[in-house]
Amino acid sequence: MRTIVITGGTDGIGRQLALHYIRNGDQVIVIGRSAEKGEALRLEAAKSNRENAFLFLQADLSLVSENIRIVDELSAKESRIDLLLLCAQSQKFSSVYRETEEGFEHHFALYYxxxxxxxxxxxxxxxxxAAPLIINVCAPGVKGGVHWEDLQLRTLRPFNSIKAIMHGSRLNNLLGAAFAQSAADMNIKYLLFNPGAVQTKGATEAFDHKLLQRLVKLMYNIIGLPAEKAIEPILRFVHSPPEESLTAYKRNKKLDAAQMIPYLEQSDRLVRLTLELIKRQYGNFNIT
Known part of the structure; x- marks a missing residue:
């Protein structure tokens, strides 16, 4: 029985993956913010007589402290993790710059x-x-550069959460490269996955304006996939993991990592800058 950890596992793609692997007979650990949604998943697990193989950990993953707590809890509970699925993201549109209580821009904190x-x-x-795999559900293939002097887009005016999310996707590209380079001898595969447009409540209700909501819902009904279809490539990747240490896909199309991340050496720079940001809050933080 595999141990599978899913962040953002109470909504959208994350929830569909959780339900699939619960019913598949795996041990599934879901990390999410809503206790109510976590309870709804537990009830679904109970319907399949799989309640004992399901665990919900409530956490606000936009906080560094909560991520560290979750790592500590998992380390205390588990001897191994076979699959880590990173799906947590806020799609809510905002034109207002917003920081977490720890002082990080919200999308930067949660998404990257x-x-x-x-x-x-x-x-x-x-x-x-025996075959560890991380799948980072983000948006590989998004073009553009990294704002090295302003990773959190603090000076972006007017602020735009869509731009922040796209920038976060480029940071995740470099995160994948950095991880693959640092874990080359660990046999841990890292896969960046772009699901494209997915018909989730978070996507269709990203805007508060009712007319925009209807337009987005109409557009997603035309070009988007329901979550249960959007996860199909992920299921195949898990069944037959890639041989390369780093791969990237947009739905079923494999992307050229060298073209997508033209300056792989900059991944070391991103790790250094990220550690500096974290250590301002947690002086003894280091990557293991």
Whole structure:
């Protein structure tokens, strides 16, 4: 029985993956913010007589402290992790710059910083697996550069959460490269996955304006996939993991990592800058 950890596992793609692997007979650990949604998943597990193989850990992954707590809890509970699925993301549109209580821009913290911490800090548990795999559900293939002097887009005016998410996707590209380089001798595969447009509540209700909601829902009904279809490539990747240490896909299309991340050496720079940001809050933080 595999041990599978899913962040953002109470909504959208993460929830569909959780339900699939619960019913598949795996041990599934879901990390999410809503206790109510976690309870709904537990009830689904109970319907399949799989309640004992399901665990919900409530956490606000936009906080560094919560990510560190989750790492500690998993390290205390588990001897290994076979699959880490990183799906947590806020799609809510905002034109207002918003920081967490720890002082990080919200999208940067949830969409990138959490994935950085969990990827590196859970390597020890992943190494205990015969075929460890991390799948970072982000948006590889998004063009553009990295704002090295302003990773959190603090000076972006007017602020735009869509731009922040796209920038976070480029940071996740470099995170994948950095992880693959640092874990080359650990046999841990890292896969960046772009699901494209997915018909989730978070996507269709990203805007507060009712007309925009209807337009987005109409567009996603035309070009998007339901979550149960969007996860099919992920299921195939898990069944037949890639041989390369780093791969990237947009749905079923494999992307050229060298073209997607033209300056792989900059991944070391990103690790250094990220550690500097974290250490301002947690002086003894290091990647293991």
């Amino acid at each position: 910083l959490s994935r950085f911490i969990l990827s590196f800090q859970l390597r020890g548990l992943l190494r205990g697996s």
